[in-house]
Amino acid sequence: MKGFLLSFGSEFYKTRKTLGFWGSIILPLAITLLAFVAIYSKSDHFANKPGMMVWIQFSMISLGSMGTLLLPIYTIFVAYSVNNVEHKADTWKTLFSLPISRWAVYGAKYAYAFFLLTMCMALFTLLNIGFGNLLGVIKPELKFSEYHMELQLAQVFFKLLLSAMGILSIQFLLSLLWSDFLKPMGLGFVATVTGVILATNDWKYAYLFPYAQPMAAIKSMIKHQRGPADHFEINVFTQDVYVSLIIAVIVFFAGYVIVQKRSVK
Amino acid sequence: MVIRTQGLSFSFGNQQVVKSLSLEVPAGSIYGFLGPNGAGKTTTIKMLLNLLQASEGSIQIFEKDLQTNRIEILKQIGSLIEQPAIYQHLTGKENLMNRAMLLQVSEERVNDMLNLVQLTSAAGKRAGQYSLGMKQRLGIALALLDDPKLLILDEPTNGLDPNGIIEIRELMMRIVKEGKTVFVSSHLLSEVEKMATHVGIINHGKMMFQGTITDLQNISQPHIYIETDNSVDAANLLKRNQIDIAEVEANHLLVPFLSTQQMGTINTLLVQNGITVYTINKQYKDLEKLFLDITKSN
Numbered sequence: 001m002k003g004f005l006l007s008f009g010s011e012f013y014k015t016r017k018t019l020g021f022w023g024s025i026i027l028p029l030a031i032t033l034l035a036f037v038a039i040y041s042k043s044d045h046f047a048n049k050p051g052m053m054v055w056i057q058f059s060m061i062s063l064g065s066m067g068t069l070l071l072p073i074y075t076i077f078v079a080y081s082v083n084n085v086e087h088k089a090d091t092w093k094t095l096f097s098l099p100i101s102r103w104a105v106y107g108a109k110y111a112y113a114f115f116l117l118t119m120c121m122a123l124f125t126l127l128n129i130g131f132g133n134l135l136g137v138i139k140p141e142l143k144f145s146e147y148h149m150e151l152q153l154a155q156v157f158f159k160l161l162l163s164a165m166g167i168l169s170i171q172f173l174l175s176l177l178w179s180d181f182l183k184p185m186g187l188g189f190v191a192t193v194t195g196v197i198l199a200t201n202d203w204k205y206a207y208l209f210p211y212a213q214p215m216a217a218i219k220s221m222i223k224h225q226r227g228p229a230d231h232f233e234i235n236v237f238t239q240d241v242y243v244s245l246i247i248a249v250i251v252f253f254a255g256y257v258i259v260q261k262r263s264v265k
Numbered sequence: 266m267v268i269r270t271q272g273l274s275f276s277f278g279n280q281q282v283v284k285s286l287s288l289e290v291p292a293g294s295i296y297g298f299l300g301p302n303g304a305g306k307t308t309t310i311k312m313l314l315n316l317l318q319a320s321e322g323s324i325q326i327f328e329k330d331l332q333t334n335r336i337e338i339l340k341q342i343g344s345l346i347e348q349p350a351i352y353q354h355l356t357g358k359e360n361l362m363n364r365a366m367l368l369q370v371s372e373e374r375v376n377d378m379l380n381l382v383q384l385t386s387a388a389g390k391r392a393g394q395y396s397l398g399m400k401q402r403l404g405i406a407l408a409l410l411d412d413p414k415l416l417i418l419d420e421p422t423n424g425l426d427p428n429g430i431i432e433i434r435e436l437m438m439r440i441v442k443e444g445k446t447v448f449v450s451s452h453l454l455s456e457v458e459k460m461a462t463h464v465g466i467i468n469h470g471k472m473m474f475q476g477t478i479t480d481l482q483n484i485s486q487p488h489i490y491i492e493t494d495n496s497v498d499a500a501n502l503l504k505r506n507q508i509d510i511a512e513v514e515a516n517h518l519l520v521p522f523l524s525t526q527q528m529g530t531i532n533t534l535l536v537q538n539g540i541t542v543y544t545i546n547k548q549y550k551d552l553e554k555l556f557l558d559i560t561k562s563n
Binding site for chain 1: 311314315316317318336337339340342344346347348350351352353354355359362363366367368369407
């Protein structure tokens with residue numbers, strides 16, 4: 001456990017000046033800021049609409065863009081960036097000749113990629129809540145203050161995070177095995193586009209394909225319910241999320257077996 | 266023995282690059298692991314660090330099996346393999362601090378290491394902007410950071426200027442005086458001869474020689490290279506004066522080197538007997554010639 005924590009700390013120390021780390025902060029900040037500007041500049045259009053509606057309009061800018069292309073691509077990038085630090089510096093050989101178990105090194109690297117993704121999603125949640133409330137204060141005609149959906153927002157971004165876990169494990173392994181940029185990124189991009197096509201066409205088995213799961217997660221987020229449409233509940237643990245988690249766990253352990261047996265060039 | 270391997274073999278696909286290697290590295294030695302490029306030195310070193318899994322054979326370090334005591338053994342080893350592995354976007358000091366964090370070493374030790382390899386003034390500079398020599402020195406500082414009992418260095422003088430080479434050599438000698446062991450690979454015989462106490466010579470993955478530096482010197486005696494206006498007459502004259510001849514060619518002859526006085530005597534003898542001497546100098550054998558001699562002596 002000590003080796004794991006030391007390795008995790010080292011991952012932060014190594015990447016704190018890289019785009020891989022700052023991307024997790026810049027991406028949510030840029031998109032929510034864009035959403036803020038979009039709603040602010042079109043405030044007349046949204047004025048006096050019900051609170052729930054403006055919240056949905058506002059947060060769907062982040063959720064829509066993340067749920068379609070951005071989340072899979074960002075996950076591919078995170079997986080690539082944490083491994084690329086070692087490929088670029090040719091440091092796998094020193095990392096694996098330290099008195100730390102291979103399990104700790106591999107586990108900490110994966111955990112750090114997961115941490116970056118979690119941080120990104122947490123920031124999306126916080127910034128959406130923050131900017132939404134700010135809009136309500138500076139433009140009182142926007143009825144943000146009349147409705148609260150903090151919990152639902154947290155649940156949706158958490159659901160998105162879970163739905164990206166399958167992609168994370170697969171891309172993490174590919175980036176670990178391949179030192180070049182094109183193979184894991186290219187393969188991931190093609191798979192993402194395929195996933196988007198499958199999910200938008202409502203293919204019956206799209207939920208089984210990891211790269212379609214973020215979009216499937218967005219589609220399956222609203223719990224079907226009866227009664228008045230003045231509130232809604234989020235269904236976090238849907239079929240696509242379970243499949244994503246199962247794939248993530250299987251590929252993570254398969255990756256460890258490969259790392260354990262693999263020669264370090 | 267600090268390192269003992271038995272029947273160590275490794276193959277890349279069908280190509281066997283290390284063949285039944287038996288290393289014996291005594292404690293407190295500077296063991297020069299000598300061989301031409303592509304002989305299997307780096308592969309052997311990677312097996313010693315558990316980076317490559319040997320297809321056959323066993324490795325014992327500090328009298329313990331490497332496979333079953335990996336972490337305990339690696340705690341006592343510092344290594345530099347091929348080009349130094351350095352995070353280019355971090356400064357020299359940050360590279361050391363990162364490793365210090367993993368090894369739980371103090372910042373004071375980091376500063377000491379920077380001082381030792383004379384990088385204190387460049388500590389805040391990004392390592393990507395370092396010269397090859399500076400990177401190599403940083404690599405050595407990284408290897409020495411945890412005060413290891415065994416230092417494994419793969420061609421550490423590559424890319425260093427003559428001053429740098431001397432510094433590294435002196436550093437190794439100093440480390441050994443502290444009771445540590447250094448295992449250093451090189452493709453230069455003259456380099457190994459200057460610092461090693463023990464030598465292992467590898468070619469095509471096979472150990473060709475292993476012993477003390479004195480054992481090696483008995484095989485790799487230098488020669489006196491003589492160019493004259495008549496090699497045959499010169500050779501006959503030297504023979505008549507009880508001087509051994511190692512080789513006679515049309516344009517030169519070789520005589521086993523015994524001392525500098527002997528060189529002077531030969532020169533005087535040749536000149537006094539009317540033979541014009543164009544060149545006379547001491548020559549070390551190159552690796553190729555040494556391999557031939559070792560094969561012959563085996």
